Amino acid sequence: MAIRIALAGNPNCGKTTMFNNLTGSNQYVGNWPGVTVEKKEGKLKGKKDIIITDLPGIYSLSPYTLEEVVSRDYLINERPDAIINLVDATNLERNLYLTTQLLELGIPVVIALNMMDLAVKSGDKIDEKKLAAAFGCEVVATSALKGEGLTEVVDRAVRLANARTIQVPKHEFSREVEGYLADIADLLPNSVPDHLVRWYSIKLFEQDEKVLGTTPLSADSSKRIVEIVKDAEKQMDDDAESIITNERYEYISKIITGCLKKNRKGMTVSDKIDRIVTNRILALPIFVAVMFVVYYVSVTSLGTIVTDFTNDTLFGAWIQPAVQSLLETAGASEWLVSLVVDGIIGGLAAPIGFAPQMAILFLFLSVLEDCGYMARVAFIMDRIFRRFGLSGKSFIPLLISSGCGVPAIMATKTIEDDKNRRMTIMTSTFVPCGAKLPVIALVAGAIMGGAWWMAPSMYFIGIASVIVSCIILKKTKMFAGDPSPFVIELPQYHVPSVKTVLLHVWERVWSFLKKAGTILFLCCMVMWFLATFGVENGAFGMVEDMEASFLAIIGTFLAPIFAPLGFGSWQAVASSLSGFVAKEGIVSTMGVLANMAEATESDAALWQYVMTDFFHGSALAGFTFLTFNLLDSPCLAAISTMAKEMGNKSWTAFAVIFQNVFAYAVCLMIYQLGSFAMGGGFGIGTASAVIVLAVTLYLLFRPAPKADKKTGAAAARI
Known part of the structure; x- marks a missing residue:
C-alpha cells in the first residue's frame, strides 16, 4: 500500500524546491477535484510506493482563500499518512503559526527547518531538540536548495506513517481560552474522531463557517456554542478569531524565546539590497x-x-x-x-x-x-x-x-x-x-x-x-x-x-x-x-x-x-x-x-x-x-x-x-x-x-x- 506524504508550508519557504528534489521527473500535475488550483504529486525517487503531494503555499488553515480551503479539505478528508511541514528557519515566528494548526489535525508531523544554511550564515542558533520537545514532533534541519537533510526528513515521515502514529498537540492556550474550548468539546457529536476534537473545538470557537455548516450539531448545542463565544468575546474584549490568533502567537513567542538566539549585527544582505530595490524612488x-x-x-x-x-x-x-x-x-x-x-x-x-x-x-x-x-x-x-x-x-x-x-x-x-x-x-x-x-x-x-x-x-x-x-x-x-x-x-x-x-x-x-x-x-x-x-x-x-x-x-x-x-x-x-x-x-x-x-x-x-x-x-x-x-x-x-x-x-x-x-x-x-x-x-x-x-x-x-x-x-x- 502506498504511503502518502503531504508537503505543507508558507509561500516562499522552499516547498517547490524540496518537492522537485524529492520527486525529480516522477511528477504529475493536475487540478484538485472540482477546482482549478494546481495539484502537484510525484513519486519519491527510487521508491514508487511513496507519493509526495505538494500542497498550495498557505499561511493558515482558515478558509479565506481557495488555496487554504483546498489544503484544509485535503488534510481533513484525504488524511495523508504524514505531513512534512516546511518552516523558514530565518522567519520562525510567522511560519510556526501554521505549524500549530497542522499539529491539531492528528496527522504525524515532521518539521523541516528549511533554509538552515541561511540562518546559520546570519549567526542565528536554533535549538532543534527544544523545539521538538515544545511541539511534540520531530524536527530536522534542511536546505532544499542544497539538498541537505531531505533524505532524513522523508525517512522520519515514512517511519511515523508506518507506525500509524496519532499526533497529539502539546501546545496549550491560556486557562480562560482552554476553559471555553473544553465547554465546546463537550457539545461535539460522537461522530467527531477523538484526534480531531481539539481542532473542531477551536474552529467552532472561531465561528468558522465551513465547519459550522458541516458539523452535525443539535439546535441546543449550536445555541450554546454561540453563547460561549459571545461570553468569551465580552470577557476578553476581542472577536473570537483574533483571540485564537493572539493565543497562538503568544505560545509561539514563548517557545522561540527558549529555542532561538538571534545574532543580528546591523542589517542583513537582503535588507541592504531592499533599501535600493524597494526604494520609493528607485524601485520602479x-x-x-x-x-x-x-x-x-x-x-x-x-x-x-x-x-x-x-x-x-x-x-x-x-x-x-x-x-x-x-x-x-x-x-x-x-x-x-x-x-x-x-x-x-x-x-x-x-x-x-x-x-x-x-x-x-x-x-x-x-x-x-x-x-x-x-x-x-x-x-x-x-x-x-x-x-x-x-x-x-x-x-x-x-x-x-x-x-x-x-x-x-x-x-x-x-x-x-x-x-x-x-x-x-x-x-x-x-x-x-x-x-x-x-x-x-x-x-x-x-x-x-x-x-x-x-x-x-x-x-x-x-x-x-x-x-x-x-x-x-x-x-x-x-x-x-x-x-x-x-x-x-x-x-x-x-x-x-x-x-x-x-x-x-x-x-x-x-x-x-x-x-x-x-x-x-x-x-x-x-x-x-x-x-x-x-x-x-x-x-x-x-x-x-x-x-x-x-x-x-x-x-x-x-x-x-x-x-x-x-x-x-x-x-x-x-x-x-x-x-x-x-x-x-x-x-x-x-x-x-x-x-x-x-x-x-x-x-x-x-x-x-x-x-x-x-x-x-x-x-x-x-x-x-x-x-x-x-x-x-x-x-x-x-x-x-x-x-x-x-x-x-x-x-x-x-x-x-x-x-x-x-x-x-x-x-x-x-x-x-x-x-x-x-x-x-x-x-x-x-x-x-x-x-x-x-x-x-x-x-x-x-x-x-x-x-x-x-x-x-x-x-x-x-
Whole structure:
C-alpha cells in the first residue's frame, strides 16, 4: 500500500524546491477535484510506493482563500499518512503559526527547518531538540536548495506513517481560552474522531463557517456554542478569531524565546539590497530596467540568433527541402506535398522557431522569481496599483500572465474581493504571454527590421493598458469600491536552484510545444485548406491565385472592419482570426501564407512579404496589427478558464466584449491619429479617433461613484 506524504508550508519557504528534489521527473500535475488550483504529486525517487503531494503555499488553515480551503479539505478528508511541514528557519515566528494548526489535525508531523544554511550564515542558533520537545514532533534541519537533510526528513515521515502514529498537540492556550474550548468539546457529536476534537473545538470557537455548516450539531448545542463565544468575546474584549490568533502567537513567542538566539549585527544582505530595490524612488525604474534587459536579450539579442538558426537553417534549409524531395521521389500528389511541406511543416515551423526565444525569456523570469526579486516587485506594484483600484495581489496574475494567461486567470483566486478579482481576470491577459512572443518577434522583424525596443515596448503597453482599463472600470458602479488589502512575506534573497529553474523553463516550453502539436497542427491544416482551395474559373479545386481561395474570400469580407486600424488586407485579417483560437496561430497562418507565396528563402524574405502584402508597406499599420492582437480577447483555452473563474455567462461575455472593444479603440486612435500626425488627411476615421479619445479621457478623469454600503461594509470587515 502506498504511503502518502503531504508537503505543507508558507509561500516562499522552499516547498517547490524540496518537492522537485524529492520527486525529480516522477511528477504529475493536475487540478484538485472540482477546482482549478494546481495539484502537484510525484513519486519519491527510487521508491514508487511513496507519493509526495505538494500542497498550495498557505499561511493558515482558515478558509479565506481557495488555496487554504483546498489544503484544509485535503488534510481533513484525504488524511495523508504524514505531513512534512516546511518552516523558514530565518522567519520562525510567522511560519510556526501554521505549524500549530497542522499539529491539531492528528496527522504525524515532521518539521523541516528549511533554509538552515541561511540562518546559520546570519549567526542565528536554533535549538532543534527544544523545539521538538515544545511541539511534540520531530524536527530536522534542511536546505532544499542544497539538498541537505531531505533524505532524513522523508525517512522520519515514512517511519511515523508506518507506525500509524496519532499526533497529539502539546501546545496549550491560556486557562480562560482552554476553559471555553473544553465547554465546546463537550457539545461535539460522537461522530467527531477523538484526534480531531481539539481542532473542531477551536474552529467552532472561531465561528468558522465551513465547519459550522458541516458539523452535525443539535439546535441546543449550536445555541450554546454561540453563547460561549459571545461570553468569551465580552470577557476578553476581542472577536473570537483574533483571540485564537493572539493565543497562538503568544505560545509561539514563548517557545522561540527558549529555542532561538538571534545574532543580528546591523542589517542583513537582503535588507541592504531592499533599501535600493524597494526604494520609493528607485524601485520602479529598476524594475523597468530589469524587464527591458530581459526582453531585449530574449527577443532581440541572443534570442534572434537561435531563432534565425531554427527558422532559416533547421526548417528552411534542412527539413522542408528534405521532406519535399522525399515526397516527390515517392510520387506523392501535388496537394499532399503542399499540405505537408507548406501547410503542416511551414505553418508549425513559424511558431516552433520561436521556442528558443521563449526558453530564454522563461529562464530569466524563473531566475528572478526563484531568487526572491519578483516578491519585491509585487510589493512595489501594490503602491502603484492601489491608486488605480487594484492591490498588489492583482500583480501576481499579471506576472504569471507573461508565461501563460490560463494559470494567470487561475491565480486570481487569491483575491478575496469579487469586483477586484473580476477586473483582474479581464485585464491580466493584456500582458504579453509566451504565445504572443512569436507574434511580437515576427511582426517586429517585419515592420521595424528587428528593432531592439519593440519587444520591451509591447510589455509596457500591456501594463499601461491594464492601468488605463482598471481606472475606467473602477469608475463604474459595477467595480467601484476599495481595493482588497495586500500582505506578502518577502523572502531572503538566495541563489536560485538550477534544477528548479530548468524544470520551470521546461514545463512552460513543453506546454507550448504540446499546443503546437495539437491545436496549431489542426489550425495549420485548416488554414492550408482555406488558402489552397477555392473557386477559380467557375470550378472548385486547388487555386493558383490565392486571391481566389476561401481564406481570401473570408478575409476580404471582414477586411472593412479592420481597415480603420490600418490592416485591411485579407492576409492580415485572416491571421488575426486564427489568433482567436491560439495566439501562436497568427504566426502559423503567416507561415502558411508566406510559404505558399514562396517567401521561404530566409527570414528577410518572409518579413518582406509580410510588410508588403499584409500591411502595404506601412510600419504604423503593422504596429496597430501587433497592438490589436496583444490586447484583444485571449485564446480559447484562456476564455474557457475565464468562464470557469467568472462562474457566470454574462460576466464572461462582458469580459470578452470589453477586451475586443478596448483593443479596437486603442488601435483606432493609434493608427488614425498617428497617420494624421505624419501628414495624412483629416477624414471620417480621424474624426472617429478624436471622438474615441475624448470619451476615453472623460472615462479616465471623471469622478468615481461612491461605493454602496455593502462594498463599504465588506472593506471594513477586511
